């Protein structure tokens with residue numbers, strides 16, 4: 001669950017002065033509203049009392065005040081902290097493990113306009129609450145917990161007792177009411193509206209006010225109606241008026257009762273011996289199963305510890321830093337001119353972890369075939385800091401030191417090339433496993449690779465996939481796209497990591513694709529198209545690569561500069577949209593079912609073209625990236641062109 005400061009566009013606010021004021025305001029929106037509504041209803045009682053003899057400053061007010069503070073603020077924080085730390089990540093992981101990430105109803109409400117979300121949240125939540133409230137009265141064990149709320153005696157029925165209820169009720173209500181709403185993607189504003197409006201109606205329902213709402217009595221609950229819910233004479237079978245915000249449920253289901261006068265006596269049978277303060281009431285149901293501790297001091301200490309835990313878990317401490325640097329220092333040259341989207345980063349690792357399941361959704365929406373392998377900048381930003389996410393930066397050390405995505409680990413091209421006399425060949429499966437372990441990759445990690453415009457990320461993606469059968473993803477657009485979106489970068493050498501335990505398994509039949517394998521592939525695939533993805537001058541032999549044996553190209557190859565698969569090699573390094581890629585390949589003689597062999601100097605630039613073809617849905621069995629590439633071919637005693 002998000003705190004208010006994540007939600008409002010505060011980090012974008014031009015004046016720091018307003019940020020300082022507004023951020024805590026937003027974070028404390030509910031407590032502030034609670035205080036304001038309490039003052040308002042208290043004033044109404046002061047000037048328009050229904051039962052004139054009733055005192056506002058009555059005995060046991062202090063106990064109800066602790067209830068108000070605890071239930072209205074701390075317990076909610078504690079539960080939200082526990083839920084987001086311990087429950088929701090496991091739920092999301094379980095859903096992911098069951099293949100339910102695309103569950104039909106997940107976030108179904110997110111597309112609705114806010115007013116509709118507010119109305120549905122109000123009505124649905126209130127009805128569920130009405131049902132739960134019925135159960136609290138009708139199931140004996142639940143009734144033990146609900147007794148605290150019904151311990152309101154004559155002379156005590158006022159606004160503040162709307163918060164006199166057991167911690168178990170808070171847990172039950174929060175989980176059966178709010179977790180489903182979060183699941184269905186309701187916006188926090190809708191939940192907040194329910195919480196604040198519900199608090200106002202709850203305060204009024206218990207207030208010492210002669211308010212019955214006239215003809216609206218059939219819709220809205222009121223003080224004159226709700227006081228009969230606290231009638232001493234009502235037992236499990238005859239209790240009435242279970243409504244919280246709306247009275248309609250009671251009128252519809254025949255549990256409504258609304259005489260003009262209040263009941264003769266409040267409470268329940270046994271209220272005389274029921275504990276009479278916050279601490280003893282909170283533990284009352286538990287005392288059946290544990291020894292009694294008659295010490296207000298002990299319970300005060302326990303209560304204070306619970307509140308401190310709530311504070312520690314959830315309390316917003318001023319303005320959150322704009323970028324999670326994950327323990328690294330900010331780079332000297334930060335992106336300028338743009339700010340990250342306001343909801344860019346998840347507030348804690350657990351929430352970042354849940355964002356991992358959204359990887360590839362943008363690519364899926366954009367129509368790429370292997371969307372699992374493509375991660376958008378926005379998707380990464382939300383997942384940054386997830387404990388199981390490994391981000392690999394494949395750029396040279398100097399560029400890494402100047403600025404990298406926070407938390408990234410640097411892995412350079414040379415590290416996954418073998419020391420063969422043909423430069424740039426893939427390492428073996430076992431060596432790649434060792435390499436990944438050296439970078440701390442664990443069994444269940446999600447590995448994301450990025451560069452800054454070069455083809456290296458695709459080479460590593462292809463190598464790990466083809467040689468080691470290990471699935472990784474590529475950040476679409478790389479570091480340029482990351483910075484263009486206003487995201488911050490960390491400087492320095494990166495953080496040290498402990499060794500990982502990843503194991504790579506299955507691999508394709510011919511993981512190492514040198515010339516004999518490539519030649520055989522061309523023979524086995526009549527009509528196979530050979531694509532030379534180097535620069536124009538390397539292709540036509542004008543220039544010889546320093547690591548090539550000769551100049552020229554493989555006879556029969558067509559030329560396609562690898563950078564043409566990018567939207568804009570000077571700026572936007574994202575892959576071209578699928579339809580533009582199809583047009584590009586069609587212009588080079590590659591149609592839907594054409595078998596393709598890609599090559600360049602050492603299989604790196606060609607891996608980017610291979611990736612682009614794969615994103616168009618080309619069958620991996622009809623594609624081959626020539627690992628040896630021109631580095632090998634130019635050294636063999638074979639014909640070359642021109």
Ligand SMILES: [Zn+2]
Pocket residue numbers: 133136137146149150229
């Ligand atoms: Zn009740």
